[in-house]
Amino acid sequence: MVFADLGDYLDTLRTKSMLRDVNVSVDPDLELTHILSEELRVGKKMTILFNKVRGSDIPAVGNIFSDWERMKMVLGDEPENIGNRLLGLVQVPSDTDSLISKGLQMMKELGGIKPKVSSSLGSSHTIMEKPELSRYPVCKTWPGDAGRFITLPVVVSRDPETGHRNVGMYRLQVFDDETLGMHWQIHKGGAEHYHDYLEKKKPMEVAVVLGTDPLTIFSAVAPLPNGLDEFSFAGLVSRKKMELAQGQTVDLQYPRNAEIVLEGIVDPTETRLEGPFGDHTGYYSLEEQFPVFHVKRVIEKKNPIYPTSIVGKLWHEDVIIGKAIERMFLPIIRFQVPEIIDMNTMEEAVFHNMVVVSIRKRYPGQAKKVMFALWGLGQLMFSKIIVVVDSDIDVHDRKQVIWAMSTRIDPQRDVFIVPGTVTDSLDHASQQFNYGSKMGIDATRKGQAEGFTRNWPEVMDVPEEIKDTVRKRWREYGL
Ligand SMILES: Cc1cc2nc3c(=O)[nH]c(=O)nc-3n(C[C@H](O)[C@H](O)[C@H](O)COP(=O)(O)O)c2cc1C
Incomplete structure (x- = not known):
C-alpha cells in the first residue's frame, strides 16, 4: 500500500483505531515527547496526533512507526521479502529462458524507480512570507538538550560533481527563526556532499522536508550506498514512481506531497556548536561543531502536519526502523x-x-x-x-x-x-x-x-527416538 501523503497514512491509522488525537493543550518542551515515550513504554503504542501544541497552530504527530504492523503497512510487505526482491534485481540467471522471464520481471520491478519530476509546488502549497521556524511545534525531548530539535526531517542535497542526489535523516537544532544546526555525521551522504562543496568553496543548496509519506521518511534512514538515490529506492519498494517538485530557490527536487519544505543554504565554511542532544544511545551526545543551515524559503501545504520522533534509552520507534533495515538489507548482505x-x-x-x-x-x-x-x-x-x-x-x-x-x-x-x-x-x-x-x-x-589441537566435544542431545517416545507417552506419565 502506498500512502499519498502523511495525512493519508494518519487517516488509515485512524480507521484502524491505531491513532489517537490529543485535543488538550500540551507543551512541546518535554511534555509532548514524554507522552509519546510513555505510550510506547506502558500504552498501546498508538500513533498520536497532538492538535493543540502550546505556541503553535500546527499539529504534531509522533510514534509514526511505533510497531511492526505499522512498519509492514508502510513498506507494503515484510522487509525481508522486499530485500529478496531487491536482490533479485542484481542476480543474473544462467539460462536463456530464465533470462527472458527475468528481464520481464525486472521491467515490472523497475517501473517505479525513476521519480517523476514536475513543476514547483503550486496551488496545493503556499510560499510563506519569511522563514519563521518558531511557528512549528518543534520539541525539546530531554532536559539537558540544548534546545528544540527537528528529529524526523528528510534532508535533500546534491553532489556538486555528479549531480547525484542524497536524501538522509539528520536532526536539526533550531537556533532562531531561520537558522538551524545540521547534524549530518561525518560518514554520512549529506556530509560527503558538504565536503565536496567545501573543497570547491561553493555554498551548498539543501532542502529539508518536514512531513511526507511514511515510506519516504523511512527511505531517508535506509543505509544506501552513496550515489543510490533514496527517492528511487522508495519507488522500487512501492513499485510506484515518486512524484517530485522542482525546488523554487534551490536546484533540488523533493516530494510533491511534502507538508513543509525549508529551502536554503549551508555555507561550508561556517560551523557552530550543536547539541547536547539526548540520543539513541540513552546518553547525551555532547556539543560538537556542525554546519549551519540558513533557511531562505518556506513552503507549506494547507493545514500542514509536523512529524516528530523521540530517541533515547530503549524502547523507542528507532528500534522498529532499525529492525526493518536489518531484515530488508540482510539478503543483500548475504549476497556479498x-x-x-x-x-x-x-x-x-x-x-x-x-x-x-x-x-x-x-x-x-x-x-x-x-x-x-x-x-x-x-x-x-x-x-x-x-x-x-x-x-x-x-x-x-x-x-x-x-x-x-x-x-x-x-x-x-x-x-x-x-x-x-x-x-x-x-x-x-x-x-x-x-x-x-x-x-x-x-x-x-x-x-x-x-591452533586448536584438542578434540572439540559434541553438543549433548537426546536421541530422536527417545524424544519421540516421551512426546507420545507424556499423558501416560501423569505429568
Ligand atoms: C530518528 C532518527 C534520527 C537520526 N538522526 C541522525 C542525525 O542527526 N545525524 C546522522 O548522521 N544520522 C542520523 N540518523 C541516521 C541516518 O538517518 C542514517 O544513518 C541514514 O542512513 C543516513 O543517510 P545517508 O546514508 O544518505 O547519509 C537518524 C536516524 C533516525 C531514525
Whole structure:
C-alpha cells in the first residue's frame, strides 16, 4: 500500500483505531515527547496526533512507526521479502529462458524507480512570507538538550560533481527563526556532499522536508550506498514512481506531497556548536561543531502536519526502523558475504554496537574474514563488537548466543581488538570523537588449523527416538 501523503497514512491509522488525537493543550518542551515515550513504554503504542501544541497552530504527530504492523503497512510487505526482491534485481540467471522471464520481471520491478519530476509546488502549497521556524511545534525531548530539535526531517542535497542526489535523516537544532544546526555525521551522504562543496568553496543548496509519506521518511534512514538515490529506492519498494517538485530557490527536487519544505543554504565554511542532544544511545551526545543551515524559503501545504520522533534509552520507534533495515538489507548482505546465514544487530546495543552473525564455516579464519567484510560494508562500519557464531546458533535467541560466546571461545585466541578505526559519532566511550577501536569475538568451533589441537566435544542431545517416545507417552506419565 502506498500512502499519498502523511495525512493519508494518519487517516488509515485512524480507521484502524491505531491513532489517537490529543485535543488538550500540551507543551512541546518535554511534555509532548514524554507522552509519546510513555505510550510506547506502558500504552498501546498508538500513533498520536497532538492538535493543540502550546505556541503553535500546527499539529504534531509522533510514534509514526511505533510497531511492526505499522512498519509492514508502510513498506507494503515484510522487509525481508522486499530485500529478496531487491536482490533479485542484481542476480543474473544462467539460462536463456530464465533470462527472458527475468528481464520481464525486472521491467515490472523497475517501473517505479525513476521519480517523476514536475513543476514547483503550486496551488496545493503556499510560499510563506519569511522563514519563521518558531511557528512549528518543534520539541525539546530531554532536559539537558540544548534546545528544540527537528528529529524526523528528510534532508535533500546534491553532489556538486555528479549531480547525484542524497536524501538522509539528520536532526536539526533550531537556533532562531531561520537558522538551524545540521547534524549530518561525518560518514554520512549529506556530509560527503558538504565536503565536496567545501573543497570547491561553493555554498551548498539543501532542502529539508518536514512531513511526507511514511515510506519516504523511512527511505531517508535506509543505509544506501552513496550515489543510490533514496527517492528511487522508495519507488522500487512501492513499485510506484515518486512524484517530485522542482525546488523554487534551490536546484533540488523533493516530494510533491511534502507538508513543509525549508529551502536554503549551508555555507561550508561556517560551523557552530550543536547539541547536547539526548540520543539513541540513552546518553547525551555532547556539543560538537556542525554546519549551519540558513533557511531562505518556506513552503507549506494547507493545514500542514509536523512529524516528530523521540530517541533515547530503549524502547523507542528507532528500534522498529532499525529492525526493518536489518531484515530488508540482510539478503543483500548475504549476497556479498555468502557464508552469512543470519544477523542480529542488537537493539539493546543500539544496533551497531553489537552485531551477531551466524555463518556456515568451512575454512580456518573464516569468522575473521566475515568480520572484516562487515566492517567494510556501508554503515556496518559502525559495528563496535561483532560476534560470529556457527550455523547451529539462532542469533535472535540471546540465550543461545551467550552460551556460544561463553563455551566456544578461548579469550586470548578468539577475542581480538582492532585499534585505530572508525567509530559512530554517537559513541561517547571511544578514545576520540569518530575514532576508536573495535572488538571481534570468534565464537565458532575451532579447528586444528586455527591452533586448536584438542578434540572439540559434541553438543549433548537426546536421541530422536527417545524424544519421540516421551512426546507420545507424556499423558501416560501423569505429568
Ligand atoms: C530518528 C532518527 C534520527 C537520526 N538522526 C541522525 C542525525 O542527526 N545525524 C546522522 O548522521 N544520522 C542520523 N540518523 C541516521 C541516518 O538517518 C542514517 O544513518 C541514514 O542512513 C543516513 O543517510 P545517508 O546514508 O544518505 O547519509 C537518524 C536516524 C533516525 C531514525
